[in-house]
Amino acid sequence: MSAGFDGRVAIVTGGGTGIGASVVRMLAERGVRCVVNYASSKDDAEAVAAAAGNGSIAIQADIVEDAACKGLAQAAIDAFGRIDFLVNNAGRTKFANHEDLDALDAEDFVDIYRLNTIAAFQMVRACAPAMREQDASAVVNVASVAGLFGMGSSVAYAASKGALITMTKSLARVLAPKIRVNAVAPGYVGTGWFEKRLGAEGFEKLNQNIASRVPMGFATGPDEIAGPIVHLLDPLSRSITGETTTIDAGGHLDMALTRRPGKEG
Template sequence: MKGRVAIVTGGGTGIGAAIVRRLAGQGVRCVINYASSRDDAEALAAEVGEGAIAVQADIVDDAACRDLARAATDAFGRIDFLVNNAGRTKFANHEDLEALSAEDFVDIYKLNVIAAFQMIRACAPAMREGDASAVVNIASVAGEFGMGSSAAYAASKGALSTLTLSMARVLAPAIRVNAVAPGYVGTGWFEKRLGAEGFAKLNQRIAASVPMGLATMAEDVAAPVVSLLDPAMRAVTGEILLVDAGSHLDVGLSRRPGKDN
């Protein structure tokens, strides 16, 4: 993978940052996209080296997606990998049908689905010129089982999984398209809100509730993402890989879908 170029949307923090670190560790030159986390993205670019650059773009805007792709080709002359990691949610109990508005659904869908499509479209011309181009979308078990932080989030991630299949079909054989669907992921987002002690207790509770007995961390998601990008995976496309420490094995048994985190 050394010398190839990757764009990671929402790459300055959390799962995106873990993916950037792992890619850079394999010699991939990363374009770290951010919407507002400039300091984090620029610090990460300096940390990982390999020529990494931080590029601001609000990818809900199609023109910004095209500018981001252009920034990558201007800097490196190619795009080999795209990771559609940027996303958002609104927390709302699934049973509370009044908790979400139409605007909430549209707002979430714009970033979680439409922006991913726009990024694929913007990057496709350059990626078609490569010999091992690949896209990985960050979906969610929420979209596979109708659970998670809200019904709007679950619906958007379900749509992203369907988009993954559509794009895998139409972009083959030049570009492989797969998705990784995490469950709970212990990131700094939780730690900032819960504090170190609360975060540790949450991870303990999660670990006790899943077959693998661990709380999935950002690095645990980054590993399969990078594996799916690897040219050695040339025969794999249109796959949605669940990364949730086996939590999905219990869906419909010990837990109710609307209650899961």
């Protein structure tokens, strides 16, 4: 247990599954009490909170709504009397080939942007007053390599994550020195989302394919993202703010992955 973490309180949006669940587990191991936010995955979130074993709680809130963000922050204060950390992990996408400009409409962009970008801002705004009262508060936004390189599941998703990365810099500037704000930009992450849709065999084949294409030779899992998130929250990282950490097993080092097939240079 780290003395820098012990007794602190974190809100993790989308904390019932995938990366969020791994973050909750790692923070709980360090003495952090967590508010595990979920929109619809009640059973998963309650199981994660129970497994934390330190008084962590699961709270339902659709953080697209500003009032729900304020209610979630208040729930943390009511339960624990403080907020030290915020992990903006909740997100959504729509799969659409980037070259198919008719695959997305304005509502797709708005729907994705409201959760991936606006909700993260609303959560920071809701939590900031309580976080300013603590001595080592920090926010980590979960962005994506899509937002860095204009790739990924759709143009709308990439645009929302690019905006989140820019917003991270803006908030880091205005919330200093009381609150640090950083982001992580994962590439592929082998979560249960893929396994449920592909089955165990399909999931294993996907991970093998990803592993063969990245310098580090393995498919990144939720724990490999959660670890750097916890590092950025650590009070010992107090000199780090406004940064975006790429976490993709070195995939970004091969720029061929960001080129269109058949294109040279």
